[in-house]
Amino acid sequence: MIVLQEDHSRDNELAFEAMNTNFFLSVSNSSISNWKEQIIHWFKYVDREWSRFQEENELSKLNNLIIGQRISITPPLFDVLQKAEDYRNKTGGLFSPYLKDLLQYHGYDRSFPFEAAELERGTKTLLVKSSSFVFHPNDFSVTRVAEGQVDLGGIGKGYAVEWAMGWLKRFANVKYGIVDGGGDISVWSNGDKEWKIGINDPFHHNKEIKQITLKNGSIATSNIIYRSWRQGDQKKHHILNGKTGVPVESEIIQATVITSNCLDAEVGAKLCFMETGAALEQQLTKLNLNYKYVLVNRNGDVIIS
Template identity: 25%
Template sequence: MGGRFDITIVAEDSLTSEKYIDTVIAEIVRIENLISDWKPETQISEVNRNAGIHPVKVDREVFELTRRALQFSQITNGAFDISFAAMDRIWKFDGSMKEMPSAEAIKKSVEKVGYKNIILDGVSSTIFLKLEGMKIGFGALGEGYAADRCREMMLAKGVKAGIVNGSGDMSAWGKQPNGEPWKIGITNPFKKNKLLDVVTLHEGAVTTSGNYEKFVVFNGKRYSHIINPSTGYPATGLASVTVFGPSAEMANGFSTSLMVLGSKAGLVLLKKYPEYHCIMITDKGKVIRSKNK
């Protein structure tokens, strides 16, 4: 999935924990080989190759993950969109971009993006991308989904505690060996060597999306690498969003969406899902916490 996974397992001895870690790694690789959009042999790559041509039959697991992603697109009115993979990468966050892209270039960059052009057939388990050149990708959900799956697998095997961390998408269960709950540090986006807060995590998940690693500044305004898929413009207003809840997949979808929606609309959305709560930090450094904590 193009990201780093860190796996922590609490077991009776190191050999047992290593065995379980190997099982987790194998599951992450299995999922990657289903949903990666940069490995040509995966089912998602096959779907992308046949955009505008014909539907592609996929495993039920891939179909259901895609269906859940489309539900996220619907509840966020397109702030979240897995067809974002088709966007032309006209924004550069490596220091090479000296001026903003033109309005015409930005509009053209999202021509192939649009979740309403993803057609699912639940009977035949097929995915069809209506427009030639469309692509879907699970960069915003895949690691969270894998973390959740691995947690479920370890619980089913009787592993009492651990954390699966997919590039900041964490799924945890149980307690530390000393009996205390897991403690998760929230990075201060303006002082990255300091923590904004430390929260306890029992059986649940936490994910963070932020603009403090990759961004550009034009006319005093910060533009992040998180792009609004419906407009082609980078998200502004928030420096980071951390979401807590039962599922890393869902939390990741929310954290990405809230960066695009902004604090006001984001809080309205999250209020409908009382199992989830968030900490948002604005570009000005203001800390906003949702009330359903």
């Protein structure tokens, strides 16, 4: 979805695959010699422990809790869960981290790529409209207080990208750099660098619809074409409305949000499929006062805030 428009020294570049995504990083410098190994270790941890497709990982242990049970989890998972709950509250439930069962019900029960899913079986899982957990910051533990199976999905990737940027800035003393997780992008600069990032045309992969110049900030792009499948005679995709539990129906097929934080951008891009006009502006303002969006509708028209 997003194409980088820069050439960099290979010594300061890193490309690898994790979370079913191609990652690319480029940095100006690093005071830590093994920064590449540290970054790969971080993303592999997220891939292994936060995936809803893995068994016996940290997320599955959390999801297997029964009401009243309490468990200690790692600080990063605790942090992203709290942030996800904050976004659920800010968006009035349009965004929800408690959609695992509903995603599976609609056929998203395995990693992409796949083209067809089995028909819906049984009764649709209860839609969770409150927090499933009470958070205990003193020991990074949570207590289950309601039903609700967690799927971190896009917000997990956005968190991982934002964390990697923060680590490189604070601990590796990188003056400027970019972390690109397949369309979830964070960039930073001490003023010496401007990043040029192109937004791909969803209908023509080798064509750009707009190029963005950014020194500091984040970009997230969501698309309902790429992660879609057939379930019986219905076409479905991975973006569910947290208030209804069904795939959103929208004239928008691709949404890109540019703001200061990758999580805000990631959640904001999802909202672009659920709201329009003043309602969308109001929702995005709740996330971050400074934002821009680039939308593409089914006719190929480009809408820029």
